[in-house]
Amino acid sequence: MEDSKIIELYWQRSEQAISETAGKYGRLLRSIAMNILNNFSDAEECENDTYAAAWNAIPPTRPNVFSAFLGKITRNIALNRWEYNRAARRNREFDLVLEELEECVSGRESVESLFEAGQLAELINEFLKGLKRETRVIFVRRYWYSDPVKEIASRLRISESKVKVVLFRTREQLKNFLEERGVCL
Amino acid sequence: MTAKELFREIGGISDVYVEEAERAKRSLAGSPYVRRTLAAAACLCLCLGSFYAVRLMDDRSADSSGAPQSAASVQEEAPADAAAIQKAALDLEMSDEAAGADEFSDSAQKNFLAEGEQEANPADLRGEAAPAGGGSDQEGQLPAAAAEQEKETSRDMEEYGDALSPGETPAGGQSAAEASGEGSSDAEPFDAQEPLREISGEEPTDAQKPMMEIPGADVQQGQSGEGISQGAAGGDPGRESADRAPTEICGLPPVDPGEEVTLEQARESQVFGAYVPAAGPEGYVFSAGSLRENENRLSLSWTRGLDYLEYRYSLYDAGQENRLADPERPEDYDMSCYSIPLSEAVPEEKIPIVDCPIFRVQDLTEAILEARAYFVPEAGDTSGPRIRLGILYEDGVLLEITSKGVTPEGLGSLLGLE
Known part of the structure; x- marks a missing residue:
């Protein structure tokens, strides 16, 4: 239907x-x-x-x-x-997703960051718009769907190493993108 | 902000991107199982194809080449694995042709025994004794089936020889044995893969020496009718120096490999010495140095396992102007602007500069080195960054760097960047 x-x-x-x-x-x-x-x-x-x-x-x-x-x-x-x-059980794969995202944030909470949080999705949308399609799909599959790297590699017919490298570079780019716009996470 | 909060924020991205990622469906052809199966099937086809190609070549050489060198000498030169392949091919033929083939072999053996007294000692063919000066150690290990094959080949060649008029030279060239005027099987055959040695025993002239050291150069020698050569028995002096000898590739003139130099000697070079580092990056070992004074070229390399660092010094010339990079134009050198494979991502006109941009030394910064670093995931290889760039010094010296595994920071400190 x-x-x-x-x-x-x-x-x-x-x-x-x-x-x-x-x-x-x-x-x-x-x-x-x-x-x-x-x-x-x-x-x-x-x-x-x-x-x-x-x-x-x-x-x-x-x-x-x-x-x-x-x-x-x-x-x-x-x-x-x-x-x-989380206190009782751990999901290693999802912990990995969060650990990766920690590279983009400071881990501190502040009034400014809470204010920014409401606008952040829009900035991330803008960032995603500037990415190549494959990179964007990899990023979204990893950090929206929380797919394992292996699953993404299999889905897109690329190596796991390539997925890791693309994610690494994209996180760096996201961090720089947000910093350039005055958002310190 | 915490990673969890960022994860929640990512949850608020546009539905368009979520849907786009959802539509990137897995392809059956891309699944690891299918890929592995296809790879295995391809390998199987390759093996079968190779086997039949060897068999076909074997049949053709027996039927038509008819090179009137003795079968014994052909087999004596064959390496052990070639003998094994021939044996496998022979076994296959035997099973295919069944009884008829047995009769053929019997008659071939009779013919061979009758003529063996004139041509060669059958004991040699059976590997019972090596002929003095002409045989290799492998001939003593020839399997019986290979000897059978020799007999058949010998018979075919004899028939071919009968068809020729006396003194007529068969197509396909002449054997070394004939060229030297010797008909015995002790003479080694002409082998294009072997390094050369003058049969006449005369020392080659200086002009001839470089050509003689080039594997495959015997073809040219043979065509000119001069200095037909043979492989050196029991030794291979040409091959020992092959790494250092000038080599002709694809018809281009031989390249002088230059003089081997140590790092200390390189530092004494008048032109480049000032730019030679005292040592390589930490953990890397100096592996080779080569100086070509007359061409103003110096090459140095360091290695650490699969990682390496290469320095190539030369003098800048105007023809390299298209590779001069402007730090204000990152699209000319920033590898993060392009995806791997670069051949698909980099516009054709930008390939020379993106591949190896040249920076004026005063423009070089660590940020540029970081921008040049890229990663190529290759199974079995190290995963360190790869960096390739050129540095143009004020006195016109050009240093081209190619590295794998050296970090931008490590390279920066080696180049004296703050």
Whole structure:
């Protein structure tokens, strides 16, 4: 079923919307949650929470890209769950993602940085716009979908080393890009 | 801000980019399993192709080349692995041709035994004794199947020789044995791969010496009809000096490899000595130095495992102006502007300058060295940065640097950058 029709079902408050969403995007949402949590039951729970959140958000929201809308919800829910779980369990792969991103930030919290946080996504969008398509896909797959390096290499038919080098350079570029615009993370 | 907060912010990027990344689907052809299978299949095809090519060449040489050198000498020159290949080919033919082939071999053996008294000692062919001065150690290890093959080859050649009128030279050239007027199998055959030695025993003239040291130069000698040569028995003096000998490549004139110099000697060079460092980067060992005074060229190299650093000194000339880099134009030298492979990313007109830009020494900074560093992920190789650039000194000396594994900071300190 097309996304617009599924969204229409949400607007009609038809419960079929949930089953259609699960049939079309369930696997994607589970994989996003799995990349962060590395636990199948937690990922499944995140998936169900996503459907509930989507049910509550539509209407009034009418998402432009339904897969990205659902993915963002799953990502946020999974991140909250990861924080909840982190004391007891560790997901080495997701820890790696965060460790990589630490290269771009100072680790300190300040009033300025909290203010900047609201505008940061826009700047990152601008940064991504200037990247080559392949580099952008690698960056988004790693830091949005939290895909393992091996998975990205396999998907794009390139070596793992190349993915690592591209990510390394892109993080450097992102840091410089933000610093040039007066954003000190 | 923490990494987790940045991760959340990245979550707010445009849906367009999220969708774009989602659509970059995995390709079946790109999966590691499929790639491995394809690679294995390609290797198998290559092996089979090579095997049949060897077999085909073997058949052709037996059928048509008819070089009237003795089969014994052909086999004596063959290396051990070639004998093994011939044996495999022979085994295959034997199984294919079954009984008919056995009869053929019997008749060939009879022919051979009848003529062996004139041509060669059959004991030699069986590897029982090496002929004095002409054989190699390997001939004593020839397998019986290879001797069988020799017999067949001998018979074919004899038939071919009968078809020629007396004194007629067969197509395909003459053997060294014939050229020297000796018909015995003790004479070694003409071998284009062997270094040369004058049969006549006369010492070559100075003008002839460089050519004689070039592998493959015997073709030219043979064409001129002068100085037909043969491989040196029991020694290979030409090969020992091959690394240092002038070498003709693709018809270009031989390049003088220059005089070997130590680092200390290089530092004494009047032209370049002032720019030669006292030592290489930390952990690197000086491996070679070469000076060509007459061409104003000096090469130095240091190595550390698979990593290396090469310095090439010369005098700048106006023809290299297209490689002179302006620090204000990073697109001419900043490797982060381009992706690997560079051949696909760098515009054609910029290839010379991006490949090896020349910086005036006063323009050179550590930032430039960092901009020049790039990484090439290659399985089995070290993952250090690669740097390539030229430095033009005020007195016209040009230093071209090629390195792998040396960090920009390390190179900067070696060049005396702050």
